[in-house]
Amino acid sequence: MQPSHPVTRDLVLIGGGHSHALVLRKWGMAPLPGVRVTLISPQPTAPYTGMLPGHVAGHYSRQALDIDLMRLARFAGARVVLQPAIGLDRDARRVIVPERAPIAYDALSINVGISATLPTLAGFSDYAVPAKPLGQFADRWAQFVADVESGKMLPKIAIIGAGVAGAELALSMHHRLRAHKPQITILEAQDALKSTGARARAAIKKHLDRAGIVIQEGAQVQQITADSVLTSTGAVHSNFTVGAAGATPQDWIAQTDLPLTDGFINVGPHLNSPADPTIFAGGDCAHMLHAPREKAGVFAVRQAPYLYDNLRATLSGGRLRSYKPQADYLKLISLGTKQAVVDWHGLAPTGALAWRWKDHIDTTFMRKFDDLPPMNTPAQPPKLAAQGVAELIAAQPMCGGCGAKVGAATLRNQISALPAPHRSDVAEGAGDDAALLHHGTGFQTFTTDHFRAFIDDPWLLTRIAALHALGDVWAMGGQPQAALSQIILPRMAETVQADTLREIMDAATMTLREAGADLVGGHTSLGAEMTVGFSITGLVDHPIRLSGAQAGDALILTKPLGTGTILAADMQAQAPGHAVAAALASMSHSSAQAAAILAPVAHAMTDVTGFGLAGHLFGILDLCNLSADISDIPLLRGAQELAAAGHRSSLFPQNTMRIAEVTGPAGPIKDLLFDPQTSGGMLAAVPADRASDILRALQDAGYPARQIGTLSNGPSQIRLQ
Incomplete structure (x- = not known):
């Protein structure tokens, strides 16, 4: 979700306790323009204390027990960082989070429970x-x-x-x-x-x-x-x-140098620290100096409106309210x-x-x-141009990630009109996963990829974008070499801009170095919305081309499908938090090891991205005059249920232009074959007698890989069993 106003201040909420859940709900009803909200929580859901005994007794399901923090944050326009906080740098006003850049704050609230x-x-x-x-x-x-x-x-x-x-x-x-x-x-x-x-x-x-x-x-x-x-x-x-x-309070709180009582954060009547008025705390992790009370969820709930008002006042220069808890409850x-x-x-x-x-x-x-209010749809102007303006306005919002790509047919028509390369050192132009240039006795790969934001976390978005772009190099059996970044930031204050770029550069450097590449430059500009992309070179001795597949090959897929459907539902605040978390975890899982395992034996290999599994499989079948029998398709948690409920990426209709060439029962699984994937898995055609050993190696390396089918002679067709 792109902010409707330029961002000038950062509010960070650590923990998804009852106080913060209610603050997020109120924020979604009445946000403070110019403030970017970040929720730091290691889990996508937070259990509600009051219903735990009923759940233990069997009266409530686990789903009924949980507050969906991901959906709530989407409603509030907040980004979610699915990591625990492990410390504060109070001088720099940053929250320390493992394995990523620190997160800046102008106001901070802690509600992490006990x-x-x-x-x-x-x-x-x-x-x-x-x-x-x-x-x-x-x-x-x-x-x-x-x-x-x-x-x-x-x-x-x-x-x-x-x-x-x-x-x-x-x-x-x-x-x-x-x-x-x-x-x-x-x-x-x-x-x-x-x-x-x-x-x-x-x-x-x-x-x-x-x-x-x-x-x-x-x-x-x-x-x-x-x-x-x-x-x-x-x-x-x-x-x-x-x-x-x-x-017992969380250990990291003792390292913050905030005044504590028995390890709990001291707060005054405004619920902020006497040592730092920009740091607030609520719920069980707080100790109210003015009115000590036992640890009970009722106080966290009743603190929430005061916490909300005081955070807004801190960020806008308003007057703070005093909270006085009841003596008994x-x-x-x-x-x-x-x-x-x-x-x-x-x-x-x-x-x-x-x-x-x-x-x-x-x-x-x-x-x-x-019962959160539905997302608003834009109103139509009274006068419109002809040729489908009304239909485009009424259509679902355009997806981010690979769901925002141009359709395969439109792209294919334009690529086919390109002239053949006139330089002798261009071995392969547009059409395969990456271009190939002659380089000494081998080749250099060259590719580019970028997409509009689908999450508000610039660090995680950048990691996913980098892995997505690297996939084209890995798919051809290459070793990534160097990268240029292409970054567009929405309008924001210079300090916020600097903090955002710091997170982006941290994620890009870390992800590219994991892959053996270096970030060597790029271009950054301001625009209407955040966009992140990379141009990447790589070296390869023996390129793996799409045209190398053979009849009898086994098809192996290294990641489950469903990111497009889940992200589309998330845009409407309709995706369960566990499904969004699973999709983000899959997208941020590097395919480097998978490609290294597959490359020595694969006859053909590609990364499954915007055109979906079916579209990328047709890219192999068309070149090799083969057909495919597929089954046992791995799906992300929640993807099948969301597809059955009618959630689709905005690219889905264009991806289904060849649906008549896919036989098999109609339903969500068939639909998910056309779901655009962002940072999807590797799809490889390998010798059938090597498939079981390759699968074992992939699974031992941490990939939920499966053999999804086999190839046979015949016209391009996909048969879903």
């Missing part, structure tokens, strides 16, 4: 799982349930910590595994449920007793092993040990079954009505992130 780890407890890191972070816990719990239900594991569980969280988890686990008669023990060094009122405590203990859940008070945990917890009162057998006691505590207990001013009504109340509050909160 962990329930017990780092000094022997055996905890090896044999226990903390209840927080919630996503990690939910994954481990799902695996344990599967192991119990399959008979691989006995349902013996120990929970360290008899607070509300420990009791809720114990009751929820018992309900989920009730058919297997679980043995659950809660271990507490002090008094159980001491943060609850007397009546609520009695009600919870009553349900724990009914479930046969044992609470051992005064039990000092000394060590955790693979099948037990050793305490001061004896050993407790456990195949699944959970840490639900204490709150309503607790709705799950009892495993669809019952709950209300803890409020000494009262403790219990039962199904309390559960329905809790369920209503939780599901209403989550609907805030599901």
Whole structure:
């Protein structure tokens, strides 16, 4: 999404906790023009605390538990960096992120939550799982349930910590595994449920007793092993040990030189640091100096509107608001079954009505992130030129990446009209993956590629663009040599421009050097939107041409399909975050090793890009008078579902001009053969007797490669099985 106003300030949000999720939603409703927003989060989703007990009990799916940060960020016009923050450079005002350039900020907010780890407890890191972070816990719990239900594991569980969280988890686990008669023990060094009122405590203990859940008070945990917890009162057998006691801040926060209390970031009534008013914090990772409170999600939710207003005020010169948390708050505590207990001013009504109340509050909160307003479509002027202007305006927005290419037929017609090369050192002009020039006893490859932005992260966009351009060199069996960049930046303040170029140059240099090439120059200009591209040379002794395929060859594809469909859905904020994350991971995965494995044996090879698998396969079939039988096509997570729902890249209609030459059942898989790929995988025709060894080598190198078909004599045709 290109900004509608020149960017002059950078707002960075570290973490996808409840406060930041609500800030992003409000920002999408009312953004501050001129501000670029960046969300730094290691995961594309964030679990909601309130629904975790219900999920553990089996009442909610994992999907219902998660806030989709990628979709939310798209709605807010924010870029997402799927990495953890590991430090701050406060002097330079930059966030340190592993394996990429630091990210600049003018205002910063931290909402990274806490962990329930017990780092000094022997055996905890090896044999226990903390209840927080919630996503990690939910994954481990799902695996344990599967192991119990399959008979691989006995349902013996120990929970360290008899607070509300420990009791809720114990009751929820018992309900989920009730058919297997679980043995659950809660271990507490002090008094159980001491943060609850007397009546609520009695009600919870009553349900724990009914479930046969044992609470051992005064039990000092000394060590955790693979099948037990050793305490001061004896050993407790456990195949699944959970840490639900204490709150541990993330380690990197201690290295920031910000004032802390017990490792948590000190903030005042404006929710910013007393040492740096441009740095804010919310949720569990913050310690409110003016009103200390226990760690509870209710405070993160209620901090959000103040955090939103104060971040805007910091970036625009406005007045900050003071947040004063309530002294007490309503607790709705799950009892495993669809019952709950209300803890409020000494009262403790219990039962199904309390559960329905809790369920209503939780599901209403989550609907805030599901029911986002649709993306606006441009209004049509009252008077239009003839010949399809109205249709072009009404069409879906033009995609970025390879989805923004000119169609194959249009391009082929123009290339065919080019005169033959008149220089003797040009061995191959336009038509193959890269041009070939005679160079000593071998050849030099030469290629160029660029595309308009499809994500707002200039670092990741640049890496993908570089890998995409390098693919043409690798496809011909070449070794990349040198590169020139072509960069267009939208209008922005000089400081923002410098920071953006710093990220672009960092990504380009790193990616090209990984490939054995150097960035030796380029051209940078300002324009309507961000565009990144590269012209690359390479050296090759024996070029792999498209015309080399033979009947009987096996077809190998090194990456799954679906980037065009996923990116098109993402432009409309309709793609699930896990699907977008999978697509970005695939696009940013270098094909260098894949090409090195395939090149010595491939009869023909190409990189699958804008014309889709079918278009690039036809490029081989047409030159060799061959046909192909294909099946078992690898797809990116979410691609088939999005294609079935009708999501298409804007290049898709032009790619399907030869769909009549592809036989097989209609449906999303067939459609995805024509999906334009950005930084797609290598498609190689290899001798059939070498295919299994090549596949094994590719998979050992980390590629999800598959043999997708075979070639045979006959006119150009693709038969999808």
